[in-house]
Amino acid sequence: MAVKNKQIRIGIIGAGGIFRSRHFPGLAKIADAEVTAICNRSVASGRKIAQEFKLDPDIMTDPHALIARKDIDAVMIGTWPYMHMPFVLDSLDAGKHTWVQARMAMNLREAKAMYARAEETGLATQICQPPHALGGDYYMRHLISTGYVGDITNVIVRSMNGSLLNPKTPLHWRQIGRYSGLNTMAVGMLVEFVHRWCGYTASVTAQAETFVKQRPAGRGKMGDVERPDTVNVLSTLENGATAVYLFSGAAHCAPNEQIEIYGTKGTLVYHTNVDLRKQKIYGAKSNAAKLAEIKIPKRHQREWTIEQDFIDAIRTGENAESTFYQGVKYMEFTEAVFRSVEQGATVRLPIVD
Template structure:
């Protein structure tokens, strides 16, 4: 029912929750952010005071006992996503879970299985927003036949800084917290499959160049999550894809995406400008992307709309999250074994 009241509880209120989810929920009529549980009571109170949230809980367990809450937004690091999702669903609450979905594919599969046992509840993963404004435009060019048959995809996501040995330790460098997730690889893979389709086979090489970092106390901590990765993929449609993600490419040209087809080519630059050309053209030409055709962030609106029965979850359902977690895990398995890994796992 439109505008049906929905009370949301926050578990974890980091930067993305504060910058994206809270403002997003606050724009939806009939939605109240009613409670928060953060890493400490103090940090929870700070968030509550900043955003006028009436209830602060000292633990996520206490928050989930609040029967007045209809839905939970999980904003913790990936290592807690499975535990919190399963507990929230068991308590009969809708779940919006921060990306990446989990630390590995088995945890993600447990989350999907639990959501399927409660089909009356909405389960959504926060999507990759990297290419939102051009996804529909790319798909239109492909559907209109500009490429012909898709043959190859090249994705480069390159930082512009040099290798940072001994730099500060971020949670993304900690395998206990992040799992198999590597840099922004899963985020860009999720974006790619919207227009190029899923991988069915993966071969990868990875490298840890910054082998240690410094924690908050200045102590050295060994790092095992790669800072440079090359992935070759066989896609379900028969095309091949090459994905390179790196944090060691000082002074690089940045991000660059190419889609090569039997009859045409598409190029997406680092500013999300799309150009294309067909057989017989001498160069690529700009493809206009009018603002009214661009998809914009509306994750929280989609979540509430699904709870109210007004729309399905598109960005991003749990089954898609399981697939990108399988891809992510396959990259590490391939890099460690030197073998090609078939998907699904």
């Protein structure tokens, strides 16, 4: 359902910090898109961010009224995950092209419902991609597909830091189940890149711990920490490789976040960073004694074009990454992690219930 030869009018629900740091600067570069309306919890917050970026949209506080507007072609949803499914379904039902902030949903059930509705409507849909390994994403796919590592045997993902060690650090909404769902730390974000480069997951065995059980929740009260601060996952991929994931916010001076891919003919190690320009690839063929940096050729470098990708999807009718199907697959992995922890057992994928 491509849209040709018109200005794309966008309504935004939940224009907060991520819109300030990434999405408004991205939208500002697009000549054939305009922000028609912003819906925040308060008029003041909506007006403030609009003025900051010299925008002149209608400022609203009723998201359903924004979705119902006839003068809006596309809706971008930047709320916390607990409102992603309701707003996405309403937006699609109203005939709007729909973009949603990551993580896709609260759980696998919601993600599947969103994907099914998107397939029914044929409208353009997109999930915001994580930046962590985006800069060299295309080149990693190229290196692996052209045989740099040979057959993949092992994948190790390390995402460990000390951000959650201090018990005085206030409770974050991401640690509250009713807001974040099953999403925790960088679990879904990094498995998305593993899926792109190495294939989908076949089984998950997971263990999780929460070392700080309560945190300051404001007004002198303490709140329960409902999401773990350490998650370890042993999994298999559909191609037969093993994949190990180490996630922790309780690891002082841990090595920097990286994705390691080992194969029969070589090794690739991706050093992640939220700044695409600081991401690096290291590699070694089987006859090399140590890793060496592999420069990413300009033709393979990815830039932050998430907002332009969405507008292009509306124009062409071809959905851009992250697609809703990719979102379903990383939510399936996240769901499997939590089921494995709860059941103390291995969970086989795909999950069909």
